[in-house]
Amino acid sequence: MPPRPTPSSRKPNRRQEAAHKALPKNLDWIPSVSRSSGVLDDNDGDSLKDYTVQETYRRWIDEKLLEYERKGDVGSERSKLDREDIIRRLRKLREGLLASNRDDAFATEVYETSLYLAAAYGVSDQVTAVSAQILPPSRILSPKASAKITQDRNVRGATLFLIMLHHLRLATLSASSLQWVVVALSHPFVTHNLSDSHLCWLKQVVMAWRCGNHHKIWNLTSNQTLDTILLPSLTQGPRGRREMAAFVAEAEGFRCRVREMAWKVTVTAYREESEPWLLRSLSLASDDTSWISTKQKTQEALLVPGDKPRWKLFRSKTSG
Structure with missing residues (x-):
């Protein structure tokens, strides 16, 4: 009995073939399935429903990801935009997977990569x-x-x-x-x-x-x-x-x-406490007062002058 063909090896139908032929050379312009009026897609957004196109697009995203990781996150606005771009393209690819009902090892890998990167990037x-x-x-x-x-x-x-x-x-x-x-x-x-x-x-x-x-x-x-x-x-x-x-x-x-x-x-529970006690209570380093200082800016804490630092504590006006 011949082996069952994998999703990527199955013969595409005419609509998928047309979608693949219409694939723009610049993958930046490939439309998402949810926005099927892409001007460069003659098949009303069907390109990303094609398994071969999905795999091509996935490899292209990988190149973008590796390029970002080679440069490293320098904390710049450019780095932030690069991360957002990768997340956006993976979301577009997932839309294609859902629209084509793809549920194989490739789809699982795309979902997992999307999950891990979204978590790592704080989205x-x-x-x-x-x-x-x-x-x-x-x-x-x-x-x-x-x-x-x-x-x-x-x-x-x-x-x-x-x-x-x-x-x-x-x-x-x-x-x-x-x-x-x-x-x-x-x-x-x-x-x-x-x-x-x-x-x-x-x-x-x-x-x-x-x-x-x-x-x-x-x-x-x-x-x-x-x-x-x-x-x-x-x-x-x-x-x-x-x-x-x-x-x-x-x-x-x-x-x-x-x-x-x-x-x-x-x-x-408290109106005033010593700085060391507060740091221990909040599991902060003994010399790290930066977090409590942010509460001073929101008028939830006030440093009391003296030889031993103490903080007056106030309930947030927005918390009721």
Whole structure:
């Protein structure tokens, strides 16, 4: 029996052939599927529905990504624009994947790359969007949908772990996100695909969060702890470095949100405290007052003159 052809080796239909022929030489001008009135596409935005075009466009994005990484992030406006450009092009490619119902190894790699880069670049809304494409939240919460999840989705353990970490970060803004994590941690798909160390870590963070133990959360999300539990599950080379950067960025975003919540508790309970005590309470370095200084600018803290620095604390006028 002859082997089943892969999606990329199947014979394209006439519409796909026409889309491929109409592919502009400058891929900058290829229109997205959602904006099908592209002036340089004679096929009403069908180019990115063609598997061969998708793979060509993916290689082109890779060239852009490698060029950006060779230059390095110098913190300039140009670097920011380059990152936004890469994220935008990956989003355009994902639209083509969805429109063509492509769900093979190539599609999985595109979704995962989009997820990791969006997290590493701090584009939280895109992390949320891609997470939902890889693992729709309803698949965990709905019994009917969850029965199908193990059949049609192959998710790497590290990718699933990043999605869970992102939902924990969202939990600082929405109780429903925390509830999703709690339900997911007992779901067969999650328990089967996550390692024991990942599951244990997530359960410890959830427990610390519910108990209001901010210090434990900061310890669990430290770079040193993440290195220990992540390195065995990440790929090697440039891709592995991107994956680690994504976890570090998500964990830092989570810590920042937890610190803000710890601050609200502190200013509600105390009116004045010593600087060393505040730094310890917020898990800041003993000589790092920059974060508290930002609260001085928002009139939530005031440095009291004296030999031993102390801070007066004020509740934010916008927090009610």
